[in-house]
Amino acid sequence: MSASVQPILSARGIVNRFGQHAVHDGIDLDVRPGEVLGIAGGSGSGKSVLLKTLSGLHRPNRGDVKINGTPVERIDETERAALIGVLFQQGALFSSLSVAQNIMLPIRHHTRLPVEQQERIAVMKLELTGLPVESGIQFPFQLSGGMVKRAAFARALALDPRILFLDEPTADLDPLTAGGIDELIGQLNRSLGITIVIVTHDLTTLFTVCHRVAVLVDRNITVGRVDRLMRSGHPWIREFLHGPRGQGAQHSAQSARKHSHGI
Amino acid sequence: MSSALAERRSPAIDIRADGQNLALSGALDIRTLPDVERALAQRPNQRKSQSIDLANLSALDTPGALFLCGLRKQGVELTGVRGEHKALLELICSLELKTLPKLPRVPRWREVIIAIGRGGEEALKDTIDIVTFIGRTASATLQELIRPRSLKLASISRQVAETGINALPIIGLMAVMISVVIAYQGVAQLRPYGAEDLTINLVAVSVLREMGVLITAIMVAGRSGSAFTAEIGVMKARDEIDALKVMGMDPMPMLVVPRLIGLVITLPLLTFFADVMGLLGGSITTQWLLHVSPMQSLDRVHEAVDTSDLLVGLIKAPVFAFFIAIIGCMHGLRVRGSAESVGRETTRAVVKAIFLVIVLDALFSILFEEVGL
Numbered sequence: 001m002s003a004s005v006q007p008i009l010s011a012r013g014i015v016n017r018f019g020q021h022a023v024h025d026g027i028d029l030d031v032r033p034g035e036v037l038g039i040a041g042g043s044g045s046g047k048s049v050l051l052k053t054l055s056g057l058h059r060p061n062r063g064d065v066k067i068n069g070t071p072v073e074r075i076d077e078t079e080r081a082a083l084i085g086v087l088f089q090q091g092a093l094f095s096s097l098s099v100a101q102n103i104m105l106p107i108r109h110h111t112r113l114p115v116e117q118q119e120r121i122a123v124m125k126l127e128l129t130g131l132p133v134e135s136g137i138q139f140p141f142q143l144s145g146g147m148v149k150r151a152a153f154a155r156a157l158a159l160d161p162r163i164l165f166l167d168e169p170t171a172d173l174d175p176l177t178a179g180g181i182d183e184l185i186g187q188l189n190r191s192l193g194i195t196i197v198i199v200t201h202d203l204t205t206l207f208t209v210c211h212r213v214a215v216l217v218d219r220n221i222t223v224g225r226v227d228r229l230m231r232s233g234h235p236w237i238r239e240f241l242h243g244p245r246g247q248g249a250q251h252s253a254q255s256a257r258k259h260s261h262g263i
Numbered sequence: 264m265s266s267a268l269a270e271r272r273s274p275a276i277d278i279r280a281d282g283q284n285l286a287l288s289g290a291l292d293i294r295t296l297p298d299v300e301r302a303l304a305q306r307p308n309q310r311k312s313q314s315i316d317l318a319n320l321s322a323l324d325t326p327g328a329l330f331l332c333g334l335r336k337q338g339v340e341l342t343g344v345r346g347e348h349k350a351l352l353e354l355i356c357s358l359e360l361k362t363l364p365k366l367p368r369v370p371r372w373r374e375v376i377i378a379i380g381r382g383g384e385e386a387l388k389d390t391i392d393i394v395t396f397i398g399r400t401a402s403a404t405l406q407e408l409i410r411p412r413s414l415k416l417a418s419i420s421r422q423v424a425e426t427g428i429n430a431l432p433i434i435g436l437m438a439v440m441i442s443v444v445i446a447y448q449g450v451a452q453l454r455p456y457g458a459e460d461l462t463i464n465l466v467a468v469s470v471l472r473e474m475g476v477l478i479t480a481i482m483v484a485g486r487s488g489s490a491f492t493a494e495i496g497v498m499k500a501r502d503e504i505d506a507l508k509v510m511g512m513d514p515m516p517m518l519v520v521p522r523l524i525g526l527v528i529t530l531p532l533l534t535f536f537a538d539v540m541g542l543l544g545g546s547i548t549t550q551w552l553l554h555v556s557p558m559q560s561l562d563r564v565h566e567a568v569d570t571s572d573l574l575v576g577l578i579k580a581p582v583f584a585f586f587i588a589i590i591g592c593m594h595g596l597r598v599r600g601s602a603e604s605v606g607r608e609t610t611r612a613v614v615k616a617i618f619l620v621i622v623l624d625a626l627f628s629i630l631f632e633e634v635g636l
Contacts, residue, residue: 082294095603107293110293110294111293111296111297112297113297117296120360121329123361123362124326128358133361133362134364136363137364137366157325160293160325160326191350191351192351192354193347193351
């Protein structure tokens with residue numbers, strides 16, 4: 001992609017401090033429309049805080065975040081709902097509502113569509129995220145971990161947001177289920193053209209679905225395509241990507257790619 | 264970019280008709296969808312065999328595509344579909360949408376009966392649970408008391424500080440307040456009979472026999488009973504109880520017994536403190552309302568009560584403490600898995616403990632009446 005492409009989201013000079021401890025020190029980040037950007041980093045490097053900052057849930061100590069050129073804190077609620085979707089780590093599905101009701105809640109709040117149509121839209125979201133229609137009347141506690149993630153995906157997509165933020169989408173899942181989620185991320189990105197920002201330390205996700213990766217090290221980020229980051233001289237990034245787990249993920253990513261292209 | 268932004272800010276759709284053919288321009292998304300549907304519904308007779316031109320459609324989202332797919336299935340032709348919308352339309356049209364299954368509806372009267380049945384079953388289970396838990400706790404406590412060396416003195420003293428010393432201010436204040444209430448009511452009710460002097464007796468007797476211990480027990484049930492459930496419940500939810508078990512440590516003597524012994528020690532002491540504060544508050548209020556001197560008031564209290572009144576109140580305290588601790592710990596150990604469960608069990612524990620305290624108090628009243636105390 002050329003530099004002339006206008007970023008859909010741009011963050012400038014983000015500083016986040018907790019007490020004396022600075023987590024981010026002047027982070028600049030551009031997210032291009034239609035890309036899948038992975039944010040990686042060690043435990044405690046402030047990945048989730050960065051995600052909350054980018055999605056406007058956390059106000060940084062300094063710096064600003066703009067979505068489509070508007071500062072994120074000045075976007076009104078309806079507009080924000082149409083622009084941003086967030087998939088929380090534990091799903092954050094409302095436990096007192098069924099899955100379909102979870103999806104219909106934001107639709108009901110922001111539109112005046114009749115109930116039957118809301119239901120049709122909810123069923124469509126279930127289909128898009130690969131859930132059987134029967135799971136629509138189930139409650140979150142009745143679902144398995146992978147299904148909770150898919151249901152949370154369906155809810156995050158309820159209003160067709162332009163940017164989807166995913167917080168550790170494959171954490172706590174077995175490798176097969178995690179692979180399914182990776183595939184779903186790629187599918188949604190390709191078919192709906194949604195821009196996706198993923199916070200993860202799952203190397204397979206980084207290698208298979210992310211177009212670019214931002215690595216959080218030393219309170220700042222290094223952004224690039226993953227094959228370029230592989231050649232980075234930074235010791236932590238080298239260790240992270242070239243360690244035994246990194247190599248395993250790379251192999252599985254290559255074989256997955258061969259598989260999907262039928263080579 | 265700025266024009267695209269303005270478009271999203273105020274999504275608009277324009278429908279133009281040219282005979283049997285319609286043309287949509289603007290954004291067809293979840294917000295403009297109701298307008299389009301209304302506009303199309305107003306042209307029912309022309310709906311058959313028409314075409315819709317989408318060449319000027321600037322934005323299309325999944326509900327919009329779903330709507331267009333529905334029209335296409337009814338035989339409406341979609342023309343001039345833009346390249347960027349083609350993939351989305353194909354994807355959505357290829358989905359086989361079933362209808363959401365309906366939850367089986369249960370008639371209201373059956374729901375009531377089911378609720379009563381469930382309640383009864385739960386009450387039975389609860390009773391069995393409490394009785395079993397009392398047995399287990401009693402056996403664990405006795406085993407500890409037989410071998411005093413195994414008693415966890417440090418944790419007992421921590422419980423005494425936590426449930427007793429920290430509760431002193433609030434319980435003192437409550438006792439004073441309740442005696443003020445009784446004094447005011449007494450004066451108001453007894454004055455027509457010219458017997459308002461008896462208010463001093465009323466306050467002294469009711470505080471010593473009933474109010475002191477009852478207020479203290481209810482306060483402790485709310486304060487410490489809930490804390491027991493929450494502390495043990497969080498440990499249960501985080502597998503800490505299982506960690507104890509797997510390392511060969513029984514949670515009963517580790518967690519339940521110190522709390523039980525601690526509360527059984529504290530509640531009588533707190534009750535005595537509440538009695539003193541209640542008498543003090545009552546005495547000050549009656550002095551003020553009846554214009555008697557402190558010495559007269561004290562004389563009157565001395566006449567009105569004897570040791571048995573004090574003991575009747577105090578003897579109930581350890582029994583209440585025993586049940587408050589048992590209920591709190593039992594509900595803590597009942598927590599399953601999640602954080603909501605901790606909240607639910609805590610509420611249940613407090614309600615049940617206060618309920619039991621009041622029921623036991625009624626039983627004690629009958630008992631003392633029978634034995635003539």
